[in-house]
Amino acid sequence: MKMIKLGPDGPQVSQFGIGAMSFAGIYGNASENDSHAVLDACRATEVSHIDTSNVYGNGRSEEIIGSWFAANRGARNEMVLATKAGITGEAERRFKNDADYLEACLDESLKRLGVDHVDLFYIHRFDRAHSIEDVAGTLKRLIDAGKTRSVGLSEVAPTTLRRAFTECPIAAVQSEYSLSTRAPELGLTQACAEMGTTLVAFSPVGRAFLTDAPFTYEHGQSMAFTKSNPRFMQPNYDANIEATDRFRALAADMGEPAAALAIAWLIAKGDHVLPIPGTKNLDHLSELVRGTQIELSGEDLARIEQALPVGWAHGDRYTAAQWEGPERYC
Template sequence: MSMPKRQLGANGPMVSAIGFGCMSFAGFFGAADDETSLETLAAVEAAGIDFWDTANLYGMGRSERIIGQYLKESSAQVTLATKVGIIPGPPRAFNNEEDYIRAELESSLEKLNRDKVELYYIHRRQQELPVEKVAETMGKFIEEGLIDAWGLSEVAPSTIRRAHKVVPVTAVQNEYSLWTRQPELGVIQTCEELGITFVPFSPIARGALGVADLDPAAFHDSDFRKSNPRFMGQNWLENMEYIRAFRTYAAKKGVSTPALALAWVLHQGDHLIPIPGTRTKEHLADWADAGEIGLSEDDLWEIEQILPAGWAAGDRYADAQMVGVERYC
């Protein structure tokens, strides 16, 4: 298997068309084990996935430390992205001020065993601070060699345009999958127009489009999805009807459900680099070859009939989780 490559931003490096999200290493989707996480990273490297994504928030540095340990003990050559800006609550707050970002960046670099990161995101915007000011701050870090490029997460097209005028934005990261399609209403198009890579996170619908049915009643107490409306009660029962139909279609095509879901995302534009995540190398194997799956116009039409835009019952976040996300439609 050969992993296809895509360019990160207008002037960035060529990276694997499928990236890897490291949020689950911090226990957001159930209890995580550091040794298992290190084994998963080895499998990720072996699969040719060289674009890794984390954040200072994930386990309050736990995910970054695991990556740093792996990089220290291996010869892996990866393009790293991490994020800053969320102060966990309750209540959740946000800080995009230069002094705070600098201190957090220095802390992240220490955990990652790096002198710089290739991509540094504002995880959520601090609304009372003009994004132009934030862009200036990121520009300073680029000039100082602490980061190669910067990005934004969960933002509106208008924010992207404002920021890009000051210091070019390399990547924008928003949730996007077959059950979360709001970015089609402006973000994906804006990124393409401006030469920005769009990085879909949760492209396999937080595991809902996995190889087997999930049982929300069995979720670990720490699992982020326990309070997610789409996994609750009647919403989940309705969603499973659609998911099982999609799983049947994937089986007819001879591919796994998550691989087909990921292939669909990849087919939405060459400027998309999705970052699925997992805690185990076994689940990685379910979708690592998605870049090799070709989809015809007929395939895309059939998928649209099975999972039409807006099919998912329930919001993608609980109200508390939605704080900080820019709404634009």
């Protein structure tokens, strides 16, 4: 497993992480045993990054990770652990970056995880009631208190990253990035490379569109996020399946799983890009990890771009309500 530096000051981390939102049943039921099996497989394949949040199942994802640490002596020392806070779930104030609120959220996360610190603590959404400089100052104080070793931001603009950096080094920015969501290439990937910040790419297989077995329209309608998401609504859903059929055919021609090819494409974008797919299935995890072992040539990359050129996706990646919080910058 290739290792990279997380942020300008380390630590070393695998250039592939496991996104633990699936552990909380966001994309269908997930048992604790299934989630633990995924974590066991990650450990066996030297995947050393786990990404979660206090809002994934209202803390359930963190609890599952915490119970896995408790059952596996030494595992915590082998993992670079990240969590997030800043989404309240409240109707009136959905995002909150108040200093006391963030620290209280982190304290609760530490209890659920069964640890005394995390390696990376993100602002899950930037709350514009504060300046980003003030928020970065809050994050710096959490580092000084020993509750996190480094800090990050999620779904922010390149300018926000640069402003935050004036107050505190930002180890990572998390953003949706894949062959189906290319917006980070219009400034964010460049800013992260410039600042030494790791770009942590969530949904790197396009919420299953970039796999050999994308879920059906009917299954998408059974899940809270996708049932109203523009890319999973008709006629966009059928158009996106037809478009990604070209990618699946290319992957088959190359003798690789489609999901592996999607991961390899992201890793080829640079040592500062770290994909964090989520899964509760060991076969899927094996396909995803395979992507870390593929060396793509210039010709391979050109074939991928020909199959899925920039702008191929039908529909926005978020609804109007889902766009509340993430910063648009292009």
